[in-house]
Amino acid sequence: MNPNSSIAQVSDLAFQATMAAYLVALVCLGIELAAKRRAPTELEAVSAARRVAAKSGLLVGSGAGAANTAGIAGTAATAGSTPSGSADVTVTSGQQPPTAAQTQGPAQPPSWSERFGRAAMVVTVVGLVANLISIVTRGIAAGRLPLANVYEFSAAFCFVAVLCWVVLAAKTKARGLGLFVLTPVTLLAFLAGTVLWQKAGPVVASLNSYWKWIHVTTVSISGSVLLVSGAASVMYLLRHRYDRKVTEHPDDVDLANSLPGKLPSLQLLDKIAYRTAIVAFPLYTFAIIAGALWAEVAWGRYWSWDPKETVAFISWVFYAGYLHARHTSGWRGVRAAWVNIVGFAAIIFNLFFINYVVTGLHSYAS
Amino acid sequence: MTITDAPGRTTGATPRPPAKPGKVRATLQFLRNVWRGLTSMRTALILLFLLALASLPGALLPQWDNGREKTQAYLDEHTTWGPLLNKLGFFDVFASPWYSAIYLLLFISLIGCVLPRSVDFARQLRAKPVRTPRNLARMPLSTEYRVDTDPEATADRVEQQLRQRHWRVLRSAEPATAGGYTVSAEKGYLREFGNLVFHFSLIGLLGAVATGALFGYSGSRLIGTGESYCSSVASYDTFRAGITVDGTDLTPFCVQLDKLTAQFSPEGMATGFQADVQYQANPQQPGDAWQRTTIEVNEPLRLNGQRLYLMGHGYAPELKVTWPNGQTRDVTSNFISNDASLLSTGAVKIPDPPGVPADQNSTKQLAIAGLFAPTAVVQGGIMTSVFPQATAPGLAVKIYRGDLGVNSGVPQSVYAIDQGQVDAGKLKEIKEVNLMVGQRTTLDDGTTIEFTGYRNWAALQTSYDPGQFWALVFAVLLLGGLMISLIIKRRRVWFRITPIGADNGPDAGAGGAGRSLVSVGGLARTDQAGYGAEFDTVARLAGPAVPDPATEAAASTATSPEHSQQAESAAAPAVPGTERRRRQRAGLGDPAQPERESDE
Numbered sequence A: 001m002n003p004n005s006s007i008a009q010v011s012d013l014a015f016q017a018t019m020a021a022y023l024v025a026l027v028c029l030g031i032e033l034a035a036k037r038r039a040p041t042e043l044e045a046v047s048a049a050r051r052v053a054a055k056s057g058l059l060v061g062s063g064a065g066a067a068n069t070a071g072i073a074g075t076a077a078t079a080g081s082t083p084s085g086s087a088d089v090t091v092t093s094g095q096q097p098p099t100a101a102q103t104q105g106p107a108q109p110p111s112w113s114e115r116f117g118r119a120a121m122v123v124t125v126v127g128l129v130a131n132l133i134s135i136v137t138r139g140i141a142a143g144r145l146p147l148a149n150v151y152e153f154s155a156a157f158c159f160v161a162v163l164c165w166v167v168l169a170a171k172t173k174a175r176g177l178g179l180f181v182l183t184p185v186t187l188l189a190f191l192a193g194t195v196l197w198q199k200a201g202p203v204v205a206s207l208n209s210y211w212k213w214i215h216v217t218t219v220s221i222s223g224s225v226l227l228v229s230g231a232a233s234v235m236y237l238l239r240h241r242y243d244r245k246v247t248e249h250p251d252d253v254d255l256a257n258s259l260p261g262k263l264p265s266l267q268l269l270d271k272i273a274y275r276t277a278i279v280a281f282p283l284y285t286f287a288i289i290a291g292a293l294w295a296e297v298a299w300g301r302y303w304s305w306d307p308k309e310t311v312a313f314i315s316w317v318f319y320a321g322y323l324h325a326r327h328t329s330g331w332r333g334v335r336a337a338w339v340n341i342v343g344f345a346a347i348i349f350n351l352f353f354i355n356y357v358v359t360g361l362h363s364y365a366s
Numbered sequence B: 001m002t003i004t005d006a007p008g009r010t011t012g013a014t015p016r017p018p019a020k021p022g023k024v025r026a027t028l029q030f031l032r033n034v035w036r037g038l039t040s041m042r043t044a045l046i047l048l049f050l051l052a053l054a055s056l057p058g059a060l061l062p063q064w065d066n067g068r069e070k071t072q073a074y075l076d077e078h079t080t081w082g083p084l085l086n087k088l089g090f091f092d093v094f095a096s097p098w099y100s101a102i103y104l105l106l107f108i109s110l111i112g113c114v115l116p117r118s119v120d121f122a123r124q125l126r127a128k129p130v131r132t133p134r135n136l137a138r139m140p141l142s143t144e145y146r147v148d149t150d151p152e153a154t155a156d157r158v159e160q161q162l163r164q165r166h167w168r169v170l171r172s173a174e175p176a177t178a179g180g181y182t183v184s185a186e187k188g189y190l191r192e193f194g195n196l197v198f199h200f201s202l203i204g205l206l207g208a209v210a211t212g213a214l215f216g217y218s219g220s221r222l223i224g225t226g227e228s229y230c231s232s233v234a235s236y237d238t239f240r241a242g243i244t245v246d247g248t249d250l251t252p253f254c255v256q257l258d259k260l261t262a263q264f265s266p267e268g269m270a271t272g273f274q275a276d277v278q279y280q281a282n283p284q285q286p287g288d289a290w291q292r293t294t295i296e297v298n299e300p301l302r303l304n305g306q307r308l309y310l311m312g313h314g315y316a317p318e319l320k321v322t323w324p325n326g327q328t329r330d331v332t333s334n335f336i337s338n339d340a341s342l343l344s345t346g347a348v349k350i351p352d353p354p355g356v357p358a359d360q361n362s363t364k365q366l367a368i369a370g371l372f373a374p375t376a377v378v379q380g381g382i383m384t385s386v387f388p389q390a391t392a393p394g395l396a397v398k399i400y401r402g403d404l405g406v407n408s409g410v411p412q413s414v415y416a417i418d419q420g421q422v423d424a425g426k427l428k429e430i431k432e433v434n435l436m437v438g439q440r441t442t443l444d445d446g447t448t449i450e451f452t453g454y455r456n457w458a459a460l461q462t463s464y465d466p467g468q469f470w471a472l473v474f475a476v477l478l479l480g481g482l483m484i485s486l487i488i489k490r491r492r493v494w495f496r497i498t499p500i501g502a503d504n505g506p507d508a509g510a511g512g513a514g515r516s517l518v519s520v521g522g523l524a525r526t527d528q529a530g531y532g533a534e535f536d537t538v539a540r541l542a543g544p545a546v547p548d549p550a551t552e553a554a555a556s557t558a559t560s561p562e563h564s565q566q567a568e569s570a571a572a573p574a575v576p577g578t579e580r581r582r583r584q585r586a587g588l589g590d591p592a593q594p595e596r597e598s599d600e
Helices: A002-035 A042-055 A063-073 A083-095 A100-104 A112-142 A150-172 A177-194 A211-248 A266-298 A307-325 A334-356 B008-013 B023-039 B041-060 B068-077 B082-087 B097-126 B151-164 B190-215 B358-364 B419-423 B468-487 B502-512 B532-542 B550-557 B561-571
Strands: B141-147 B168-173 B181-187 B217-224 B228-230 B238-241 B254-264 B270-280 B291-296 B301-303 B306-322 B328-332 B344-350 B365-373 B376-379 B382-385 B394-402 B427-436 B440-442 B448-464 B491-499 B516-524 B579-582
Touching: A002 A112, A002 A150, A002 A177, A112 A150, A112 A177, A150 A177, A150 A211, A150 A266, A150 A334, A177 A211, A211 A266, A211 A334, A266 A307, A266 A334, A266 B468, A307 A334, A307 B041, A334 B041, B023 B041, B023 B097, B041 B097, B068 B082, B097 B190, B141 B532, B151 B168, B151 B181, B151 B491, B151 B516, B151 B532, B190 B468, B217 B228, B217 B254, B217 B306, B254 B306, B254 B448, B270 B301, B270 B306, B291 B306, B306 B344, B306 B365, B328 B344, B358 B365, B358 B394, B365 B382, B376 B394, B382 B394, B419 B427, B427 B440, B491 B532, B516 B532
Parallel strands: none
Antiparallel strands: B141 B516, B141 B579, B168 B181, B181 B491, B217 B238, B217 B448, B228 B254, B254 B270, B270 B291, B301 B306, B306 B328, B306 B448, B344 B365, B365 B394, B376 B382, B394 B427, B440 B448, B491 B516
């Protein structure tokens, strides 16, 4: 018992380090976004161009290029005359690689914004390593899969969500997403480290099954990836609102320079939301099926409309709706983003409310 | 679920003047509109969200199906709107008419969408790839280069290579250019196949669930060590029957509990429990021997479609009652617990004390009701249990004598006495006592009750669901179809191969004998493509590119206007040789361009 308890201590220390690192990274990202230099980014170049264009009284939905891309972002490209249609014009900036801004500037010393951004990434990776250490040592200390209570589940949830974001950030250079991933993750980490924390120990008989490895890990991985997807959709809505306002008030410089304007383009955000969702959705489906197989073995019925199962079903339905909405005219863009967010809200609801408020077959936390 | 508005079919019918302004026609029109509305994607989406919304009370309110006691408690607590909710089916959401209405409409919508799509798909499978568009440079992916072989050989090579890569290929002569060829190819039909499999599996899954609800059943009972029972409706404490099940034709099997063992962590958490049983899978067949096995949590016993589960365990105190006339009887009863320390409650009832005439029965019946503590600790006269294992069993009970009310015909709980009988004064409490194993107590009439020990009981559940195998099959198909439809993309590639120099009239032989200009265009029909890398490979299938002398480019700009397209694209490149343009490269490095159509 003694070596185990010291390993458990290592796990708890590592988790505290994780919490601290995520918090620091979050602050750095906030500074990065706030201090972002306005001049060279392509997004602002486009908004500036639009301001000029709008001043001279031109309709901005110009050219075949806009027609090509606006379909991804939302409403029909032909609707350049409607407010929402013209808002989508920002999307045409996607025609140039978004990395252009970064690749052009290496000659100059990095700006403060850039420095904070890089620092945030480094601290995040440190936090990620600490998070992994915490999970692994916890598993060793308890002598089982460290996914048996809400604390452990939350820790794993944070880890996968942040990992997913780091991978995406490396691929797309869209660090801005991090603010919206790290905010819920940091909140969750603090909640986990303080309120939800439980001593490492064995689990009740019904959890002693290899199904635990399959069902619980896939649930937590898909849930965390869906967090990234949901965060991208939240940003999509913010950015969309910003674009619409900028189009309506082209002369408002303060508005044009406000925070949402520094977010990635609508097209990129939509793409991140969708790509992550289509990775996570089959995994989530698999997790539910695995859960049903386990339920058949443990509870005598593969589906008993237990509260947890019911809410899992609800969020599954929402994600199915999201995938369909993205291909339905009138639902693309903003509405699809809302569906995605509601789906994720259902997952979070399932993780906390159902575990702590409603009692059912899944009530292992207590 | 398609969203094509498909105005073609309606417009075909309307111009014809109505011969009779019949109601039939109007009705048909109406029905057709309803059908179109129902099967449209927007309706399906709304039904989908309604389904999610309607499921919510199933998670937030207690359900009869999952927790009778909790639902009853909720009803008792909320007397104003509880009964109303009950009447509206909010405590039985998944069997309620409104819930059924939503999912049935959704499935009708789904069928109405998937069937025409299957027909379309079957047609597509036989259709040839789309003809090569005029201007390949307008495609989201395009490239152009020159090769050192003549158009025919180049086209042969392209066709053969594409076929090898399982593209569906159509090769034809280029009408605009003598000696030119076009090759159009398409791939990724599996996407739509996966999509259809996914949607059909949903229907299959619903069928499997319905089968279970119609023909399945489950029953549960507590069984003490040494006891046995044979499966029939009467043998269960609770029996949940499917809609068509009347319980007369259960496949019988017999089971006997030999031993129950349980393991606990030092904190008192049950980490495992096992029931050693003997069973007869087919007792009606002569010579069917008893077999031994162990049932555990997560490891049910499977007997030709029926499954036997160990759901819980507990204790039954054993008592020895000695009446004043010297007659004795060993009595026991299962005590149940909601407590981690297995502090259990129950009642031992003796409705027929020996030596008592039947007419005096109603005054001499005995009941011993109260608590059983597996590891008993008594503090200030109150007994609690500190550990779930039976290391120091104690019994804290009240003893009653009188009329138990068991003969009144009203069923009563086996775990408690009827409080109504006590309140009516028919059943009197005569003693309250704490006993440890081996201790005895003597009643006012000389009857002694000795706490001799305990035995374990197991909660067993029999389940039968003929649909569950099919549910698994369809769930696996559903997942496979989903993954196929999300991973595979439908994509097209076109090659236009024209002879170099052919346009140049007399100079034909001089500049480019046996050489070809290859224009390639590519299009992925869905936006999550990542088609770029594959296109780069496929586009080079015509052979190695050869440099294009600037003079040649200059010459071709001055050619006849009917070939201006090739001329235009040949003149454009700044880099000699291979010119490759890629439009709209954005986001995750992916040349995504959605075609204006839906395929979800």
